[in-house]
Amino acid sequence: MNTVAVSIFVVLFLLVTVLGFVAARWRRGDLNDLNEWGLGGRRFGTIVTWFLLGGDLYTAYTFIAVPAVMFGAGASGFFAVPYTILVYPIVYAVYPRLWSVVQAKGYVTAADFVRGRFGNGTLALAVAITGIVATMPYIALQLVGMEVAIAGLGISMDVPVPGIGVVHDLPLLIAFVVLAVYTYSSGLRAPALIALVKDALLYVTVIAAVIIIPSELGGFGKIFAAADPKTLVLAPATATSLGQQAAYASLALGSTLALFLYPHAVTGLLSSSSRHVVRRNAVILPAYSFALGLIALLGTMAVAAGVKSMPQFAAGFKVFGNQYAVPALFLHSFPSWFVGIAFAAIAVGALVPAAIMSIACANLFTRNIYREYIDPNCKPAREAQVAKIVSLVVKLGALAFIVELPTTFAIQLQLLGGIIIIQTLPSVILGLYTNRLNPWALLVGWGCGIASGTWMAAQLAFKTSIYPIHLFGVTIPCYAALSSLALNIAVSVALSWVFNAVLRTPPSDATAEADYV
Amino acid sequence: MNDNSKPRRRRFRPIHLLLLIPYVAMLWVPSYNRVEPSLAGIPFFYWYQMAWILLGVAVMLPVYFYDERNP
Numbered sequence: 001m002n003t004v005a006v007s008i009f010v011v012l013f014l015l016v017t018v019l020g021f022v023a024a025r026w027r028r029g030d031l032n033d034l035n036e037w038g039l040g041g042r043r044f045g046t047i048v049t050w051f052l053l054g055g056d057l058y059t060a061y062t063f064i065a066v067p068a069v070m071f072g073a074g075a076s077g078f079f080a081v082p083y084t085i086l087v088y089p090i091v092y093a094v095y096p097r098l099w100s101v102v103q104a105k106g107y108v109t110a111a112d113f114v115r116g117r118f119g120n121g122t123l124a125l126a127v128a129i130t131g132i133v134a135t136m137p138y139i140a141l142q143l144v145g146m147e148v149a150i151a152g153l154g155i156s157m158d159v160p161v162p163g164i165g166v167v168h169d170l171p172l173l174i175a176f177v178v179l180a181v182y183t184y185s186s187g188l189r190a191p192a193l194i195a196l197v198k199d200a201l202l203y204v205t206v207i208a209a210v211i212i213i214p215s216e217l218g219g220f221g222k223i224f225a226a227a228d229p230k231t232l233v234l235a236p237a238t239a240t241s242l243g244q245q246a247a248y249a250s251l252a253l254g255s256t257l258a259l260f261l262y263p264h265a266v267t268g269l270l271s272s273s274s275r276h277v278v279r280r281n282a283v284i285l286p287a288y289s290f291a292l293g294l295i296a297l298l299g300t301m302a303v304a305a306g307v308k309s310m311p312q313f314a315a316g317f318k319v320f321g322n323q324y325a326v327p328a329l330f331l332h333s334f335p336s337w338f339v340g341i342a343f344a345a346i347a348v349g350a351l352v353p354a355a356i357m358s359i360a361c362a363n364l365f366t367r368n369i370y371r372e373y374i375d376p377n378c379k380p381a382r383e384a385q386v387a388k389i390v391s392l393v394v395k396l397g398a399l400a401f402i403v404e405l406p407t408t409f410a411i412q413l414q415l416l417g418g419i420i421i422i423q424t425l426p427s428v429i430l431g432l433y434t435n436r437l438n439p440w441a442l443l444v445g446w447g448c449g450i451a452s453g454t455w456m457a458a459q460l461a462f463k464t465s466i467y468p469i470h471l472f473g474v475t476i477p478c479y480a481a482l483s484s485l486a487l488n489i490a491v492s493v494a495l496s497w498v499f500n501a502v503l504r505t506p507p508s509d510a511t512a513e514a515d516y517v
Numbered sequence: 518m519n520d521n522s523k524p525r526r527r528r529f530r531p532i533h534l535l536l537l538i539p540y541v542a543m544l545w546v547p548s549y550n551r552v553e554p555s556l557a558g559i560p561f562f563y564w565y566q567m568a569w570i571l572l573g574v575a576v577m578l579p580v581y582f583y584d585e586r587n588p
Binding site for chain 1: 555
């Protein structure tokens, strides 16, 4: 165990915990109101929203997993960069409309909007459940990020407790219970305030890493020379297959379309104080993409440093596989006090999204399941109470998931999560522009998308999400989320046309065009 | 302030077409899938995509300023 690193890590963790509780008093509002607890009172300005969304979207798991793919597979892992470039023009063009209609109608979730726009509770329920199911494994993976950091510090995960015996994953348990308690009491204000610390730590770590590590390794020329020349760029297309390049482009585009359908991303955006804040953030959030690109390159640096063959890291690689590449690289390259800061950045980086994700799930459950089907006349205080309890349950569920089941299971489910969340795109995004789509047609399209996407992932044994499509004698490897979405849209539009022609029911739309601008 | 008496309709703004440029650049993978010319030892594939983070912002800025001036 590395005493200096562990001390700094623990101090930073305690600081963040204090902030989490203090956050309840920040921009004080009535936390017994879902709008205040679950959306921070919609008062976050440009800067706070930037930190909040940065902490929310660029998660600890991203910072472990992206370089891990670069470390193991080379260039194909770099798709995270075009992915996060392409997200922002969409956010800029589309999401101010969602912000405005949600504000005008007092909605809290994307499913609330779908309920109002199409007047169909079943479709809204499908959107809400999709969101919750897609997010749960994502929360679990944040724990994996934290677990890797804690293990990297050499802290034993199995701690003997007098009277109980050996408790597995005790440090993880403590961290998550503390997180659950302050999220319960402070709501969205907690991750917003913690995100300030997280991002400061993150930027310091990344900047130090890209200055120190390449100079230790003799420059970028030597780093890339050490990489496998076969995976330095993508395999080119052949006469019969578009190859890796098609997979790369489809992954970037599919991930882009899925990202802002995730409940935690929607919650982050809706907590901002105006549509101008949404637009401004679309322009300034790419700063994080730059950090992500540099972090991705850490995977290549880890190859050049040769951490995999170093005996002191053998145990870590055995447990965590390539996900141990970045922690090993930090341990190898940094003095121990800075290892403490870097690992705290990863661990705190897990807390922010985990908190927002659980709040987003809680909002969905409360608004679109509890209030819709269980207690339609519930008072605002009751609504907030239910949401707080659900946020606890969701986090404990994620914890049980990671402690009880193998990590690969969470990774596979998260892969499936991207495929299913994208199926809400026609209802939410197309819904922002037209009410002429029939809700039952959207529901059938959603079902076709989920079924075909899951089927493709199952054919691939949930190991990858790139399903080869054979078209006119050419193989096109395509991200299953994208191909299943195409089917979903085709079915939704075609059936809407049929239903509208046959039934001639006028759209039951609770919103007006003026609500969107 | 805005005239709220008549509903404002959202009209398409041609300047928003600028937002499509990053999609063409990034999804056209063969255009950048190579090692040379490298920059400070970083292969073209990597530095070109990193550069597009900045270029992506560069195409959003004129759209942003136009929209803020013409609400």
